[in-house]
Amino acid sequence: MEKRTIVTMPGDGIGNAVLEETIRVLDAAGFDAQYVNADIGWEFWKEEGNPLPERTIELLAKHKIGLFGAITSKPKDDAAAELNDDLKDKGFVYSSPIVGLRQYFNLDICVRPCKTYEGNPLNFIRRGKNSIEEPVVDVVIFRQNTEGLYGGVEWSNPPDNVYNALKTHPKFVKNFSKTPKDEISVSTRIFTKKATGRILKAAFEYAKKYDYKSVTVCEKPNVIRETSGMMFKLAQEIQASEYPDIELWNTNIDAQMMWLTKNPENYGVIVAGNMFGDIVSDGFAGLIGGLGFACSANIGDQLAVFEPTHGSAPKYADYDVSIVNPIAMIESACMMLDHINEKTISKKIRKAISEIIKEGKVKTYDMMKMTGKANVIENGAASTTEMADAIIYKLGL
Numbered sequence: 001m002e003k004r005t006i007v008t009m010p011g012d013g014i015g016n017a018v019l020e021e022t023i024r025v026l027d028a029a030g031f032d033a034q035y036v037n038a039d040i041g042w043e044f045w046k047e048e049g050n051p052l053p054e055r056t057i058e059l060l061a062k063h064k065i066g067l068f069g070a071i072t073s074k075p076k077d078d079a080a081a082e083l084n085d086d087l088k089d090k091g092f093v094y095s096s097p098i099v100g101l102r103q104y105f106n107l108d109i110c111v112r113p114c115k116t117y118e119g120n121p122l123n124f125i126r127r128g129k130n131s132i133e134e135p136v137v138d139v140v141i142f143r144q145n146t147e148g149l150y151g152g153v154e155w156s157n158p159p160d161n162v163y164n165a166l167k168t169h170p171k172f173v174k175n176f177s178k179t180p181k182d183e184i185s186v187s188t189r190i191f192t193k194k195a196t197g198r199i200l201k202a203a204f205e206y207a208k209k210y211d212y213k214s215v216t217v218c219e220k221p222n223v224i225r226e227t228s229g230m231m232f233k234l235a236q237e238i239q240a241s242e243y244p245d246i247e248l249w250n251t252n253i254d255a256q257m258m259w260l261t262k263n264p265e266n267y268g269v270i271v272a273g274n275m276f277g278d279i280v281s282d283g284f285a286g287l288i289g290g291l292g293f294a295c296s297a298n299i300g301d302q303l304a305v306f307e308p309t310h311g312s313a314p315k316y317a318d319y320d321v322s323i324v325n326p327i328a329m330i331e332s333a334c335m336m337l338d339h340i341n342e343k344t345i346s347k348k349i350r351k352a353i354s355e356i357i358k359e360g361k362v363k364t365y366d367m368m369k370m371t372g373k374a375n376v377i378e379n380g381a382a383s384t385t386e387m388a389d390a391i392i393y394k395l396g397l
């Protein structure tokens, strides 16, 4: 059989170190693939005025599977100031290449599992009646990845036709029509039935396949009536007609953020729009060790890209020895292996990671609750490479 080709996009900052170590782990676990490197990120913004070059789009369109590290994003004006001189004032406008990728290829299903590792010193603990409790979290968040508040349909000082359209809404007239137009910024929250239905179906299918008893829609339908309301109503219809054995729960995002430290073990599959999905997944990730452990998949009909939830952590990027935790990236690669049906290999890698964490001998700085500084290595923390080495050693036993 022909070898599978994976498009690797290290991106910026620590994306490079964690992706490099992940590929070593994949090799050691016996995943037989070839990798093609694709350009993405800040360097290409500065030099070409485009952080997501067309050649990268083409490689992904051809090979269908991407492994992505992280990118650096900066506000519009700061980004424009860093362009190479010959590109300045030529109309280039920065936008995040990973958000761009999700939209270009319609990678509309974002999956973010948050599962407790036994023995992780960063596990959430809470006070019980007469004891300290360590609830086991096993939550998988399904985040709509292309629409909603991150859909990019927004204006400051909106053009007349938009402003006039807003003025047809009685609440706009009542609350905003006395404000001068040039003091108004608008970010829209557009949900479509098609994309909302797809994320809900993906969530229910997952719950059914992996035996979760509930799917929780985490939105705010009592206030954001049209979009959140549409999502919950659609969830009710889908549940009633196709998944009667799975319970449908409804939580508000604000209350959910409080409940996640009260009773996180009660939740299974959670589904939300783009922004609330982003928020609730970071919340749950905090219970299982934080950004060093949070993995994710962006899945579309044709193509899928796997990435850790964390960003490029620029302050650690230039250390002689990389100190960041590679587990989030390695776990993201395991999600890729599951997606392409290499489950024996993903299982092996996950087992090795669990054993290392449970033994507690090799810990990156975050697992030792240290502040990230170059000297953490002298103080006993494992480097990014040492953590990968430990996982590779386990794979060989």
Ligand code: NAI
Residues within 6 Å of the ligand: 018, 069, 070, 071, 072, 073, 074, 098, 291, 292, 307, 309, 310, 311, 312, 313, 314, 315, 323, 324, 325, 326, 328, 366, 372
């Ligand atoms: P960040 O996730 O890069 O870092 C925040 C902090 O989390 C770090 O300072 C570090 O203390 C910790 N951290 C992150 N990854 C870690 C790891 N693997 N192991 C241990 N600790 C880790 O977020 P920040 O600082 O808000 O953003 C930095 C840059 O990354 C920005 O330019 C931002 O736009 C970009 N970003 C990119 C994302 C992506 O590529 N998908 C996602 C989030 C942020």
Ligand code: MG
Residues within 6 Å of the ligand: 278, 279, 282, 309
């Ligand atoms: Mg986030």
